[in-house]
Amino acid sequence: MANKTKGSSVQETPHIPVLYREVVDAFAPCEKGIIIDCTMGYGGHSSLLLDNKPSLSLIGIDQDPTAIAFSSQRLAPYGARVEIRQGRFSEVAAEAMTEKGDNICGILADIGVSSLQLDQRERGFSYESDTLDMRMNPNAQLSASEVVNEYSQGALETILREYGEVTNARKVAETIVQRRPFASAKELSQAIFHLMPKGKKIHPSTLVMQAIRIEVNDELGELTRLLDAIEASVIKKLRVAIITFHSLEDRIVKNRFNKWSKNCICPDDAMRCTCGNNHSIGKVITKKPLTAQEDELRANSRSRSAKLRIFEIRRD
Incomplete structure (x- = not known):
């Protein structure tokens, strides 16, 4: 080509x-x-x-x-x-x-x-971010904070399974609900890190963050x-x-x-x-x-x- x-x-x-x-x-x-x-x-x-x-x-x-x-x-x-x-x-x-x-x-x-967006850590897209935002439009109403801290366990499980294809979505959703509120993507990533499959090229928390981001931005x-x-x-x-x-x-x-x-x-x-x-x-x-x-x-x-x-x- x-x-x-x-x-x-x-x-x-x-x-x-x-x-x-x-x-x-x-x-x-x-x-x-x-x-x-x-x-x-x-x-x-x-x-x-x-x-x-x-x-x-x-x-x-x-x-x-x-x-x-x-x-x-x-x-x-x-x-x-x-x-x-x-x-x-x-x-x-x-x-x-x-x-x-x-x-x-x-x-x-x-x-x-x-x-x-990934480069701006304050936008909350990275699992190392000190915020929990993920809005592509900073003026949009729904942010990752609302999804993570306010959605029901069932809604979180559905999002993780359908948007992130997370195999243990129920356990991850249960852990999030038990340990919230979360103030940052870094804090959330650390809380669920032990539940994520290891040995892949991508960070273990990537699929969870992806699912939340897709929900936030539709x-x-x-x-x-x-x-x-x-x-x-x-x-x-x-x-x-x-x-x-x-x-x-x-x-x-x-x-x-x-x-x-x-x-x-x-x-x-x-x-x-x-x-x-x-x-x-x-x-x-x-x-x-x-x-x-x-x-x-x-x-x-x-x-x-x-x-x-x-x-x-x-x-x-």
Whole structure:
């Protein structure tokens, strides 16, 4: 896979964006129009796309005011080619697709917590943080503190099992309830550390923190609403590239892309097709998700679990 990106843009960004070569190649067919970067963060993917395609413009979205402030400066040299909007990406992307219509040629979403948020220990995303927050939007009402200290044991167990795939979710939830209140992510991590499976590459508390973060930010709901908005749009030609970091997100994207590619939507037990056999809105570009190449894995540990799936919408 050829790397057509400018090395300077990668270096100027505080963290190299994951799957940067694959993202640029994903939008290679986009020769003109607007790409929506749903999760702008540090602006790494945005700047690479703008460098690689001088004829394209970009709408960058983030709900984090710190990201907005940083990327407003980072992307300022691109002038009128960039428009930055603040808000939840499912809502803002839907508005942009309605406004811009067929001028939108691509949508990129890098799902999950950003390096920017992980780097700020006071945001409470790290298991070593001295706070218990985890809000991607610092002004949102629900924080990790409310989830950990106020949710019932049953609700915590459900979150840990469904969002973190924690195998001993009941025991972990019981321990949290017995030992709360917690004032920091570090304190919570230490309290449950002995219950977590050892010997894996990730920190034993990672899955618990992941589950709480997903609940706080409604991450799976937000991803689903973005896919709903794309499906409901009337844009005729559109490249959709979504990066996920765990199996729950990847499953949602895979299933939706497969749905979009099917002509027949009759029940599996139907004797014959009665739906018209014309429901496909495009094709899956990546039969299997793209993952990081060896040199990226060595340079950026965050890329280890990143998966990129691409779909091409073509409506008649």
